[in-house]
Amino acid sequence: MTIHTGMHAAPASETQIILKVNGAVWRLAVAPWTSLLDALRDHLGLTGTKKGCDHGQCGACTVLVNGTRINSCLALAIMKDGAEITTIEGLAQEGRLHPVQQAFIDQDALQCGYCTPGQICSAVGLIREARATTPEGIRELMSGNLCRCGAYPQIVAAILQAIQLGTGAGAE
């Protein structure tokens, strides 16, 4: 497999780690205080994952780590050495949108779009967790993703569509 190298050279204070991001293996050098979010955006150039509050409150930075949704702003990259990470860039397969991405388009579930990568990654995680099947359950288990445009009804409809398709979890 091809091993990619991050954009930054490694000063002495940095440590080599490996991240498996969207199926590609990246070798990169990070300082201990580099968040997973900053590693993805600044070291790997994967800017689809957004920095909103940078304090775990807004959910814009949500990614899947070993299949589980987390806030990448509150994770240290060095602690995720060897982990498999899926970001918004890794959801589409062979030119086909992930069912959750397609559902967001079908249901018009965004306005400005800034929270959308986090919303979609969070929704993929929610579907994998299989704990929400109703609009009420979806609202509760999407509470970690804020949308300042207020597209919540459409977001819930999109996730419901993906759940009803029954394919949301499998295609990730």
Place this chain on the structure above:
Amino acid sequence: MNPFSYTRVTEVAEAVEAISSDTSARFIAGGTNLLDLMKERVEQPGRLVDITHLPLGEIEVTARGGLRLGALATNTEVAYHRLVERRYPLLSKAILAGASPQLRNMASVGGYLLQRTRCMYFYDRATPCNKRIPGTGCSAIDGVNRAHAILGTSEHCIATHPSDMCVALAALDARVLVTGPGGERSIPFGDLHRLPGETPELDTTLGRGELIIAVELPPDGFAAHHAYVKIRERASYAFALVSVAAVLRLEGGSVAEARIALGGVAHKPWRDRRVEALLHGRPATRESFWAAAEAMLRDARGFGHNDFKIELAKRAIVRAFAQASGASA
């Protein structure tokens, strides 16, 4: 964040040694609270000791029939564990009432116990705070204190412990297993957190170098009669203004055992065993529950913006007991 060194450990003894030999070092697991505080420069450790590779993630039945929650089990793993859902539903509900799914996927049992206050003055380095820098004063006592404590406060600090899970663990009489330079010990849950008193910078009674390795639940989870009532500023993903964990054992229509733990009102999950004893033998009625609620808040004191919490807590207690007893609230 300040620059710091990073040490990854794979054995418990190694973790204790790494902390004991460097006074600026802190353990890190989920990181959801510590990294947030480091971004605010409220916490500035010189070294982080990564304990996530320690073998402390198991959830298993104990020899005496209780349940042992490994310190590294995540909030999500505990809340959705089939034995927790079936035997300790109060704990499951309390955990799911807190944080967001993403944070629950990260936060560990041990770290959650050590979650620090969400007092905004504690977070705001531009204001005095005795918890952040001892001796500088408390900005909350005469400040904006809507979220602050009404029980067990001191003239030095009126911060609250923000946890939901700990409120349930207090009501369930859990024990906290720790290890450290002096060996292992088991702490009754009520003795883990402390009141602010003269030293609000100390949240817990843990000693230097001690590491939480597990939380142990006793066999009785009060699955038949329990309630977790959380009142907050919005429907989800907010800290409690007041929360109540209530459990009952009923015999006939009477209370054989009652426990109440309050969250959002004090520097620790608040229990008062004398009040619980008042309910023993009493009929499980709203009148009994009101009497207990009045007694529970008898010594409460508001600081202006949070005066409403006293009445709110009473009503929440009555509602929780009504739910736990099976009556409609």
